Amino acid sequence: MLDKSNIVKLKIDGLTYAAIARIYGVSRQRIHQIICYKKRYFRKSILNKLKGRCFSCRKKTEKLQGHHLNGDRKNNEENNLFFICIRCHKNVHYRINYLAYFYKPSNL
Numbered sequence: 001m002l003d004k005s006n007i008v009k010l011k012i013d014g015l016t017y018a019a020i021a022r023i024y025g026v027s028r029q030r031i032h033q034i035i036c037y038k039k040r041y042f043r044k045s046i047l048n049k050l051k052g053r054c055f056s057c058r059k060k061t062e063k064l065q066g067h068h069l070n071g072d073r074k075n076n077e078e079n080n081l082f083f084i085c086i087r088c089h090k091n092v093h094y095r096i097n098y099l100a101y102f103y104k105p106s107n108l
Contacts, residue, residue, distance in 0.1 A: 002026070004034055011035055046083060054085035056092075065089045 002024055010020050017028040017035075024031070052060050064083040068075060075081075084092070 002030075002034060007031060007034055046078070046081070050083055054088055055082045056084045056088040059085060061085045067092060 007020055007024070010023070011017075015023075017031045020031045021028045047064060050064070052062065052064070054061060054064060063086060065086060066076075066081050066083055067089055069080050069082070072080070
């Protein structure tokens, strides 16, 4: 049986999916599925709560994108991630880039 905690420890230690797969005698893809299962399940659970609606504009859409509040793509905690439509996501990043460009500490 595959022990997820050991597989995750090996990945943190720097082993590739292929190297871990050779240790356990399974495919690289299976190791990837085991490590990334929580991420997929988490995304589906939030999307089900939203019922296909953008968190920002509340319009119903098929394509929602995850936005990380702190900008760290690896931090997928529920309080750092929300799902918005493509239009709102573009607006968020436009505002962030606009503020970063025009309000640099050197300009103040």
